[in-house]
Amino acid sequence: MAGMADRAAGDAHRSAALELFLETCVDSGLHAFPRALPDAPKRAPAQVHDLFGASASASASPGAAAAAPAAFARPRVPARAPVRTPEAAAAALADIAERAARCTRCKLAHTRTQAVPGEGAADARILFVGEAPGADEDRTGRPFVGAAGQLLTRMIEHGIGLPRSQVFICNVLKCRPPGNRDPEPEEKASCAPFLEEQIAWVQPELIVALGRHAAAQLLGTQAPIARLRGVLHPRPQDGRMVLVTFHPAYLLRNPNAKSDCWQDLQLGMRYLGLPTPSRKTS
Numbered sequence: 566m567a568g569m570a571d572r573a574a575g576d577a578h579r580s581a582a583l584e585l586f587l588e589t590c591v592d593s594g595l596h597a598f599p600r601a602l603p604d605a606p607k608r609a610p611a612q613v614h615d616l617f618g619a620s621a622s623a624s625a626s627p628g629a630a631a632a633a634p635a636a637f638a639r640p641r642v643p644a645r646a647p648v649r650t651p652e653a654a655a656a657a658l659a660d661i662a663e664r665a666a667r668c669t670r671c672k673l674a675h676t677r678t679q680a681v682p683g684e685g686a687a688d689a690r691i692l693f694v695g696e697a698p699g700a701d702e703d704r705t706g707r708p709f710v711g712a713a714g715q716l717l718t719r720m721i722e723h724g725i726g727l728p729r730s731q732v733f734i735c736n737v738l739k740c741r742p743p744g745n746r747d748p749e750p751e752e753k754a755s756c757a758p759f760l761e762e763q764i765a766w767v768q769p770e771l772i773v774a775l776g777r778h779a780a781a782q783l784l785g786t787q788a789p790i791a792r793l794r795g796v797l798h799p800r801p802q803d804g805r806m807v808l809v810t811f812h813p814a815y816l817l818r819n820p821n822a823k824s825d826c827w828q829d830l831q832l833g834m835r836y837l838g839l840p841t842p843s844r845k846t847s
């Protein structure tokens with residue numbers, strides 16, 4: 566009898582400890598747990614989808630993603646999300662854009678033609694985050710309008726099947742680094758509040774990180790793209806799911822990676838419950 570009582574007491578203690586741990590996670594903003602990162606990502610089933618352009622290859626590049634998991638844990642609305650109506654979100658995004666246009670928090674304010682805060686639907690289900698504006702974006706004030714931007718538009722409209730106007734597109738940095746150099750740590754730190762505000766107001770169901778700089782900013786990791794692809798990652802601060810894939814500029818230089826990117830987008834589409842085309846295209 567004493568043994569049974571000890572086991573019962575032990576079970577109750579473990580149950581209480583688990584409950585406390587889960588409550589602590591939720592209180593700290595963690596609402597889902599990442600799957601283990603694959604050490605050696607499995608190659609996805611061969612499927613050719615050249616929805617982005619004319620030259621996708623049938624062969625997946627090294628580091629192709631594992632097949633998508635069948636089901637996902639839905640993120641909750643962030644605990645500290647602002648009170649949000651579509652009108653309030655649109656007004657807040659416009660205010661963010663105005664503040665970015667006047668911002669002098671880092672030295673890029675002295676070299677930019679104009680800030681490129683981002684654009685899209687205030688209630689978008691998907692928010693794309695790139696690295697920084699390039700020359701075309703710096704000239705026009707709009708994100709992703711150059712060659713890489715045109716590819717991103719095809720990814721959204723031909724691949725995902727949504728008008729570009731129904732998603733939100735922005736960058737980690739709102740101003741162009743001279744010569745398109747990599748963002749510097751202090752520039753990313755200075756600009757981060759704008760991105761966080763945009764995420765908090767749009768409240769996307771899925772954030773797509775385009776390239777390693779966006780992935781690092783959103784997930785706080787320096788892990789390479791090959792280790793981050795193929796699975797959805799909950800952000801530590803709000804539990805929103807992040808999908809990591811290649812930057813369109815990389816795809817322009819490495820068209821064989823387009824099929825991997827398509828696998829990534831399909832993972833996000835399944836998560837959102839969007840239909841994924843089953844037909845092959847060439």
Ligand code: SF4
Binds near residue numbers: 670
């Ligand atoms: S990059 Fe960001 S922090 Fe730097 S000046 Fe532009 S808006 Fe401000």
